[in-house]
Amino acid sequence: MPCEMCGAQGNTFKANIEGAELVVCQGCAKYGKIISRVRAPVKEKKSVRRQESVTKPIEKLRNEIIQVIADDFSDKIKKGREKLGLKQKELALKLAEKESLIHNVESGKFIPSINLARKFERFLKVKIVEQHEETRDKKYNASKVALTIGDMLTIKK
Ligand SMILES: [Zn+2]
Structure with a gap:
């Protein structure tokens, strides 16, 4: 309440000044x-509503890139190897992998990890890792997706 005499704000007093209560x-x-x-009138506390602790649902529709090994990876690897005129054993040596691994990959028994697939891609100049843009809530065949954290980081770069 401002002073009735000078208008100053702050602490005020009810005073009898020359007969008048001011x-x-x-x-x-x-x-x-x-x-x-x-x-001084107590400042009304603003009723600060507590932030509702409702966790936002994860943006369901945000697309993310996932990497998938192509269905025909075994054919592509085999053809790529044959194009280079290498035997399975020789390719294994070049890639520092076991011959049995090459064999299993080419026969489709073993689905390579993304990292291994990249190795094949680089060496054989083939494309066996496919990128798909997926919506988060879309169900995909998880067994087909071989994503490691390291892979995710490279994608996001
Ligand atoms: Zn005053």
């Missing part, structure tokens, strides 16, 4: 006699 500031109060102190 609400005045401390400075003006000395011209009369303080009757009581006027308590």
Whole structure:
């Protein structure tokens, strides 16, 4: 409440000044006699509503890139190897992998990891890792997806 005499804001007092009861500031109060102190109205506390702790649902529709080994990876690897005129054993040596692994991959018994597939891709100049953009909530065949955290990081670069 501002001082009725000078308009100053702040602590005010109810004072009897020359016979009149006024609400005045401390400075003006000395011209009369303080009757009581006027308590500044307590500022109404803004009712701060607590942030609702509802966790936002993960953006379901955000697309993400997933890497998938092509269905015909075994054919592509085999053809790529034959194109280079290498035997399974020789390719195994070049890639520092076991011959049995090459054999199993070419016969489709073993689906290579993305990292291994990349190795084949680089060496054989074939494309066996396919990128798909998937929506998060879309169900995909998880067994087909061989994503490691390392792979995810490379995608996001
Ligand atoms: Zn005053």
